[in-house]
Amino acid sequence: MRHDHLITSKQLSREDIETVLDRAAEIDADPSAVADRHANTLLGLLFFEPSTRTKMSFETAMKRLGGDVVDMGSVESSSVKKGETLADTVRVIEGYADALVLRHPKQGAATMASEYVDVPLLNAGDGAGHHPTQTLLDLYTIRENAGLDDLTVGIMGDLKYGRTVHSLAHALTNFDVRQHFVSPESLQLPREVVYDLHQADDGAGIREHDSLEEVLPSLDVLYVTRIQRERFPDEQEYQKVAGEYQIGPEDLEAASDDLTIMHPLPRVDEIAPAIDETDHAAYFDQAHNGVPVRMALLDLFLSDDGAGGALGGDGDE
Amino acid sequence: MRHDHLITSKQLSREDIETVLDRAAEIDADPSAVADRHANTLLGLLFFEPSTRTKMSFETAMKRLGGDVVDMGSVESSSVKKGETLADTVRVIEGYADALVLRHPKQGAATMASEYVDVPLLNAGDGAGHHPTQTLLDLYTIRENAGLDDLTVGIMGDLKYGRTVHSLAHALTNFDVRQHFVSPESLQLPREVVYDLHQADDGAGIREHDSLEEVLPSLDVLYVTRIQRERFPDEQEYQKVAGEYQIGPEDLEAASDDLTIMHPLPRVDEIAPAIDETDHAAYFDQAHNGVPVRMALLDLFLSDDGAGGALGGDGDE
C-alpha cells in the first residue's frame, strides 16, 4: 500500500526505510540533480512549538528541491490565539500548500490533523508521541558511519522522556542490531517501551545498564541524549546524575577506534568539545543529514505517482 | 482611471470588481499558466498586527506567481520600537520590494502610507477601516457558489464592530442583491453604516432583524461572523447572546438546499462542525479563495501596463 501521511516511523517497513535512506544517499551524492525538481511547490510549516533545526532543515530541504515554504509563524501571532481548533487551522492552510509539516505539543495531534487534509502531512514531532523524520536521519547517519548490519549500538542519557530514543530504538528492531540502554535508574526506558521493543525484536537484542563502562568497548555507535535539568526536583541531584553521563576524551580510551558518537543536539555538556575534533564525532553531520533525508521524504511524498507512492509495502496503515 | 494603490473596496467600480474576479477565476482554472509570471518580483509584507490567513495567503499568492516576499517581521523585532514613523518605515521598505502589503491597527494608516510610496500598496486591514482583499475574496466565493445577480444574502453575528461585514455589505450594493442583517440589538450595524448603505443602494435592499428564523428560508447565502467575547462586560451575557446566533444542523431544516454558508474564519463555535461535511459549507473554500483573488490583484497591480492598470474605469478613485 501507499502512505498518505508520515505520522510515525512505526508505519514504515524495513523496505520503506531503505527506500528513504537510498533516496537520501542519491540526493546527498548529487544534490544538483534535484535542484529544480519541485519548482512551484509550496510546503506549509505549522510549528505550534518552537524548533530551530527541524524547521530550518525542512525549509532548507524544500528549497534545495526548488520549492518554497509558507510559514504559519508562531502561535502567539496566529489565529490559534482566537480559539481556532487544529482541525480548522490545518484545513485552511492546506489550501495554501502542496504538503504540510506539523509540530504540535499534544501527542496524537499529527494523526488527528492528518484526518482532515488531503495533502501529505509530515509529523515533525507531536509532544511525547513521534518524530519520524528525526528517526530516519538518525538511521541514515548510523548507516553512513557504521552500516545497519551486525551492529552494536549504545543509547545513553534520558531514556525515560526522550521520544527520539523510543522511536529510534523501535526502528532499529527492523535491523540486525544489538541495543544497550545506559541511564540512571530514574531515567530508564519506560516499561511499556521495553515491552514494545521485546515484542518487536523477540527481546534478543535489548539490554539495560546503569553505567557506560561495561558496554563501551563493544559499541559501534554511541547515541547520547541530553539529561534535562527540569526533570529533577533538585539542582544538586541533577548535577550528580548529569555528571555521570557525560563523555570526555578520557572516556574514549576504552572505545573502539571506529566508534561513532551521535547526539540529536542541542547538547549542553553531555559531550566535551574536545571530542568535536575527533573522528568519533558524527553529531554535526547528523544534524546536516536532516537535509538530504527530508529532501528524500518530500520528494517521495510529492512525486507524481501519488503521495508517498514510492513508499510501497503491504502494510495496512 | 488607473488605481495606484488598493486602499478600500469602495474605490472599485462594479467593473473593477468584475475584472478582479474574472482574473481570479482564470488563475484558479489554470494556476500553472501564471506559475512564473512574476519571477524576480518581491512583495514587501508589513504586518503591524498579527495575522495568519491574510499574511499566509498573500505570501502564497506571490509565490504561486513565481515571486517571493520580504517580511518586516513582528513589530517587537523592528525599528518601530525605536520610534520610527510609519512614513519612514514604508519609504525604507519600498526600496526592497516591488509592491507592499500593509496591515496596521490604525484606521487611515494605509491611505497615509500610500502617499509616501511609488510602488503599489495593498491594504490588508487598517484597524476599524478597510480590508478590501477580504471583501473581494468574499465576493468571489459568493459568485462561485450562488452568482451575483438576483441574490438574497443574510449577514449574521457581530455587525457592529466587523469591518469585514461593513465592507462586504457596501460592495454588494454594486450588484442586484437583497441584504438581511441579523444580530442582537447590542451588535447591530452602526447607524452611519446603515445610512451609507441606503445612500449607495436607495435603501431598497437593506433589512435588519434580530432573529435568523424569519429570513432563513429566503436566503441564498448566509454569512456568519464571530461574536467576540471581549465585546461583553460579562461572561453570562456573552454566552446568552452567542448561543442564539450559532448555527447547527437542526437550524438548516428550514433552509434552501442550495444555501451557501460562509464565515471569514477563525470561527469559535458559531457554526457546528457537523455542518462542515454538508454541501452548505463554503467557508474553507472561502479561505482558500484568498489565494487566486490575491494572485489576481497582485498580477493586476504588478503588470507592465502600470500599477493596477487593468483596473481601469472613469471614476476618480
Next chain:
Amino acid sequence: MRHDHLITSKQLSREDIETVLDRAAEIDADPSAVADRHANTLLGLLFFEPSTRTKMSFETAMKRLGGDVVDMGSVESSSVKKGETLADTVRVIEGYADALVLRHPKQGAATMASEYVDVPLLNAGDGAGHHPTQTLLDLYTIRENAGLDDLTVGIMGDLKYGRTVHSLAHALTNFDVRQHFVSPESLQLPREVVYDLHQADDGAGIREHDSLEEVLPSLDVLYVTRIQRERFPDEQEYQKVAGEYQIGPEDLEAASDDLTIMHPLPRVDEIAPAIDETDHAAYFDQAHNGVPVRMALLDLFLSDDGAGGALGGDGDE
C-alpha cells in the same frame, strides 16, 4: 590574499572597498543581469538581536540574486534557549546554507563564530564591535553623491556609542577626506577611537567640534546619527542636548547647495521631515543602497573563484 569572511571593514584595503563599490554600482545599473546568478543558493540568517533593515536588505539582496534564505528566527524560539553555544549553533546551520549572516549582541561574536565554519560568514553587527556592511553602504552613498576624493564630511550626534560612526570614520581614512566630528561633550568620540584615527590618517584630517555652525558651510556631506534617550540619566538633559543637534530647513541656509545629508535610520527627530523633500536628503537612498552593496558582497563571497576571492589584496587580513 583572499578573505574567507567579512568581520570588520578594517580588514578591507582601499582596493577591496573599491572592488565592492564598483560591483555594487554595476549591479545597481542593471540588476536584471544578476537576477538568476545565484539561483539554488541559500543564505543562513542568524539574528540574535532584532533588526529590520539589515535583515530585510540582506534577504532582499540574496533574493535579487536568484537565491533564497533560511532564517533561524528569534532567539526566543530557538535552541539557544536550551543552552546551546554559538559555536554549536553556527556549525549546525552551516549545514543548511551556502553562506551565513550573523548579528549578535556580544562584541567578538562574529570572529569567534567564523572560526567554526567553512562557509563565508558576514558580520551584520556584533554589539559594540563592527558592522562592516553598514560602512560599505555608507561609503557607496557618499561616493554616489559626492565622490570620495577631496571631500569634507561632518559626522554629528552620538559619537560615543555609535559603532556605525567609528567604523565609517576609520574607513574614510583610506580616502582623501577631511572629517569634522560634531557632538555634545558628553557624547564625543572615545579617546581610543580618536587615537586610532590619528594612527590611520596621521591625524591630518580629523577635527572635533561642539557645534555644527562653524563647520557647516565647508561640508560636502553631513552624516547625522540618533542621540539615544537611554544614554541620559534625566529626560530634561536629553531634551536639551538632542534639541541642539537637530537639523531643520532653517539650519541649511548656511550650507552648500550640494550638501548631502545622510542618516543610518531609524531617525526620531534628528532631521526635520521638511528636509525629506529637498535634494539634500540622501538617507532613504542610503537605506536602499543596502541592497546593491549587499548583493555585491554576497556575489563576491559566493563566486566560484573562492570565498571573497575577488576581494584580493596583499594584506594579511
